Amino acid sequence: MENDDTEYPVRYIPASKVLQAKVPFLDVSPNIALKKANNVLEEMAKDYVNWVQEDIKRLESTYQDLCEDPKSKDAITALYRVSYAMKGQGGTFGYDLVTFILNNLCRYLEEREEFNEGQLELIELHIESVRMVITHELTGKGGEMGKQVIMGLKQMINKKG
Amino acid sequence: MSAKMLDLSNINILIIDENANMRIIVKQILRALDAHTTKEASGGAEAFTTLKTFNADIILTTWMMSPINGVEFTKMLRTSSDSPNPMVPVIMLSGHTEARYISEARDSGVTEFMAIPISPKSLYLRIAEVVLRPRQFVQTNDFFGPDRHRHDNEKYRGELRRQEDKEKQQDEMELTDAHNSLLKPD
Numbered sequence: 001m002e003n004d005d006t007e008y009p010v011r012y013i014p015a016s017k018v019l020q021a022k023v024p025f026l027d028v029s030p031n032i033a034l035k036k037a038n039n040v041l042e043e044m045a046k047d048y049v050n051w052v053q054e055d056i057k058r059l060e061s062t063y064q065d066l067c068e069d070p071k072s073k074d075a076i077t078a079l080y081r082v083s084y085a086m087k088g089q090g091g092t093f094g095y096d097l098v099t100f101i102l103n104n105l106c107r108y109l110e111e112r113e114e115f116n117e118g119q120l121e122l123i124e125l126h127i128e129s130v131r132m133v134i135t136h137e138l139t140g141k142g143g144e145m146g147k148q149v150i151m152g153l154k155q156m157i158n159k160k161g
Numbered sequence: 162m163s164a165k166m167l168d169l170s171n172i173n174i175l176i177i178d179e180n181a182n183m184r185i186i187v188k189q190i191l192r193a194l195d196a197h198t199t200k201e202a203s204g205g206a207e208a209f210t211t212l213k214t215f216n217a218d219i220i221l222t223t224w225m226m227s228p229i230n231g232v233e234f235t236k237m238l239r240t241s242s243d244s245p246n247p248m249v250p251v252i253m254l255s256g257h258t259e260a261r262y263i264s265e266a267r268d269s270g271v272t273e274f275m276a277i278p279i280s281p282k283s284l285y286l287r288i289a290e291v292v293l294r295p296r297q298f299v300q301t302n303d304f305f306g307p308d309r310h311r312h313d314n315e316k317y318r319g320e321l322r323r324q325e326d327k328e329k330q331q332d333e334m335e336l337t338d339a340h341n342s343l344l345k346p347d
Contacts, residue, residue, distance in 0.1 A: 009302070015295035016248065019218055022172055023292045025165040030285060033166055037193035037281030044189065051182065084225050085180040088256050091278025092186055099278055103256070 045093040052089070052098075052134055058082045059127050066123070071114040079123070080109045086130070094139040097146050101129050101153065118160040125156050167289055169196035173215060176201045177208045177222040177234065178254075187221060187254075190281050196288075205229030205237065212238075212245035219291060223277075224255040224266070231255070232269040239270035239306045247305070248298060250291040254279060270306025272296060 062079040069075055083102045090098025105126040115123065129149050132138075138146045174196055178184045184201045191199055200215045202208035204226050220238075224231040235251050238244050250272040255262065258276045266274050275287045296307035 011300040012308075013248075013298035013300070015297045017295065019172070019250070019292050019295060022218065024168050026168045028166050029164045030166040031164070033194050034281050034285060037190045037285075040189050040193045041186075041281065044186065055182075081179075081225060081227070084256055085183060088254075088277035088279075089180075089182060089186065092280065106256070 041092065048089070048093040048095070049134055049137060052086070055082060055086050055089075056127070056131055056134065059086070059130065063120075063123060063127055066115065067120055070116070070120060073113075076109055076113075080106060083109070095133060096140055097133045097138055097142045097149065098130055100150070101126055101133070104153070104157075122156055122160045125153060129153050167285075167292060169194055169288065172196060172198065172218040174199045175208060175211060175215060175217040175220045177203075177205070177220065177226070177231070179203050179223070179226045183223065187279070187284070190279070190284055193281065194285055194288075205231075205234035208234060209237070209245065212249075217246060217249055219288060220249055220251045222251060222253055224253060224257055224262075232266060232271075235266075235269040235271050235306075250295070250307070252287050252291065267309045268304070270304075272307045 059079070059082050062075065062082055066072065066075040066079055083105045087099045087102035087106065090096070090102065105123065108123070108126075112119070129152070132149055133142060133146070136142075136145055138149070141147075142149065169191075174191060176184050176187050176191075176199055178187070178201075181203070184203075188199050188201065191197075200211050200217070202211050206229060208220070208222070222231040222234060226234070229237070231253055235253070238249070238251065239247050241247075251270065252273045252275055253266050253271040254275050254277050255266065256277050263274050273287050273290050275283060294311070296311065298306065299308045
């Protein structure tokens with residue numbers, strides 16, 4: 001279907017059905033494959049606490065770079081990128097608090113172009129909180145300890161944010 | 162209606178993410194869903210090269226990449242004169258879920274938007290969306306990409322949206338009735 005207009009020409013190209021032709025339905029429920037996929041993630045989650053240590057080290061090193069130059073755009077971006085990647089993975093493996101804390105940190109980094117001493121301390125607390133969540137394997141909401149971690153972070157945000 | 166699984170074993174999927182761990186996660190989920198033919202790229206430039214020899218049916222890309230981010234990559238894919246596959250469906254995985262980001266992704270030519278953290282169910286549903294409800298393409302002076310508005314059964318969708326809007330604003334994330342029924346237990 002084409003719809004020409006002299007001033008604002010708009011051309012419509014019909015949706016392709018090629019993909020549909022390549023993807024037939026199987027006579028099984030998707031729930032079987034989804035359960036299998038969830039099991040795969042559960043297995044991966046057992047290793048997550050180990051390989052996330054490398055990410056935490058990257059968080060710390062990019063944070064140190066920012067401390068050395070609190071106005072550095074590159075340092076802010078580097079810290080943001082590590083935080084962003086980790087926040088996506090945490091929730092996938094059941095570590096919702098990692099996602100929550102680092103989402104908060106990403107927002108905090110987005111809003112500023114430089115950081116004073118108090119604000120750097122607040123960033124450090126975010127990183128410490130992530131470490132605590134991983135060390136104590138606080139999955140989901142993290143129970144009582146999870147509550148304390150988040151409460152401590154909120155208090156610091158109110159004080160230094 | 163009995164729920165049926167889509168057979169993903171014959172499709173090629175390109176996964177683009179600068180984070181290797183994230184690529185592994187996505188690849189493992191796809192494997193469990195029987196989508197075995199995947200390729201990986203760590204950025205937009207590498208993805209362009211890969212697409213010259215790998216006929217991707219679906220691209221899964223993250224937003225956050227350097228030097229070319231997912232939105233810029235999608236724009237290039239849709240409009241560059243040497244684009245290997247300008248009409249391939251692109252599903253964007255992003256931690257940026259505010260309406261302005263979703264809108265920016267749509268304006269770049271992204272087909273579907275998916276919030277991270279991801280789950281097998283959310284990934285499967287997004288793939289089902291591009292397979293079962295492909296979007297027509299639109300070409301204007303300043304845009305080439307999937308239609309940002311759906312036109313099938315418009316009246317019904319409109320009524321549905323108005324109801325849903327009362328409960329949630331992110332109707333971009335809505336699931337179709339067909340997909341919901343797919344996931345009902347037998």
